[in-house]
Amino acid sequence: MAGELGKYKLCVSARSSDKAILSKSQDGGIVTQLFKFALEEGIIDGAIVAGKGDEPWRPRPFIATTVEELMSASGTKYNISPQVSWIKEATRSYGLDKIGIVGTPCQMQAVRKGQLYPVGLRDVPDCIKLAVGIFCMENFPYQSIVQLVEDHAGMRMDAVKKMEIGKGKFWVYGQRGQVVQLPLKVTHKYEQPGCHVCLDYVANLADVSTGSVGSPDGWSTVFVRTKNGDDIWSKAIAAGCFETKPIEQVKPGLELVTKLATEKISKNQKTVEERAKFGVSKGLRNPYLGPK
């Protein structure tokens, strides 16, 4: 299968069978659980995850080599973590031979480009053993998140327990139990501009990609895409890591995923085309046409 959802071998709705993971996870705890399994089974030596940075809710890519480190990085941060920046360092400073990496669709594109065109990624291409992609409509610079949380939602950054985009709204949950919802109309202008030329919603190039869209609360939609991804996923299922449901039997199901993917891709395709005639007889670069 291809198209806006990319190639995949199997699609299910799933959640981790580990209560400790579920209690900290954004949705079904798929990424944390899958990396935990891969670490324990020796499929990977470590995983590049988005951990805690210097400021509240500012992520920092770091290399988790233990389950505790993995757990400390769970949950979605909704701002930029340059995951790929550590991919060579993982093989050097950390000496990893088998790397796991989680990232957005564009970061999965970067990883695959890096494998086929490893211009500056010595010895990296053959070390990528598990690339997990997360669904992504757009990302935000850290300062945008500060603006949304502090100015629009009126909450302190360090008082936020969870952030979430779902049901057409941006949700900010405070540690004292307060909930603020912002319409996406408010958030749109704060989006990272580079996201507007992105033609991938569900991380088509990951080994396994996952996100909340399509599945009920507390569950995640999972696409298993590559041979490698299929192999690891089947082993994880056999080991009882996940509860799964056929995607056809959950609401809102694949229909919503397809709808959002189509919306994102057609909107951004239009942006790419409009960029070509942005000025007067002059346009902006189109990376899909080459490096010039």
Add this chain to the structure above:
Amino acid sequence: MADKITVGHVHMSGCTGCLVSLADNYGGLLTILDKYADLVYGLTLADVRHIPKMDVALVEGSVCIQDKLSVQEIKETREKAAVVVAVGGCACYGNITRFARGGQQNQPQHESYLPVGDLIKVDVYIPGCAPTPQMIRNVCVMAYLLLKGNKDQQELAKKYLTPLMQLAERGTEACGCDLMYDIVNQGLCMGCGSCAAACPVRAITHEYGKPNVNREMCIKCGACYAQCPRSFFNFDVIPEFEGIMEAIAGALK
């Protein structure tokens, strides 16, 4: 044997790091030389004095324009080779030789070094310092498929090599600044971190998700820009990574 392509390594002003990188394919290099390519020229590896006719010339290093022999050899390379590949930052962009101003013994007057593309037409670029063993390997396999493969393989090789040919057309100047000019200033950066990972001198960090280049440290190798998924991203090649990686691994078995 008759199906092999002929390859030469032409050494201009470079540190031999690119050649070492090619050799760092270890067993893979032996397979390449065994099955796909005859090395017909190479200062350190083949006992041949003059540049012979060849299918692919891998040129390492920039050209010292005060050194008559270098200038003559690079021109000869263009005449004798069907495909000229600039291997590494020096051949593509000048790299650290961009900072040379002469004064070194025993030829202090050798002060001007130009990327190969300033003197002859170059067909394919492999930027980076050093270019990686895997990148050189991939290009070697694709060059073989382009010249000797079946129709499908030729098609794939052409698609794979296209952006590297476009890099060659793009010009002979590279700098970490390219990330600003052609990515961030163009509204294309999404903060993946590829540039920082690719930089051989750790000149790039990320501040709030965007690259920050220490320009004093940048050696002008071109790796960051070429690695960026927003410099080029070819949808007719990269999404097929699984099959292509398998094919390359299979070819080198």
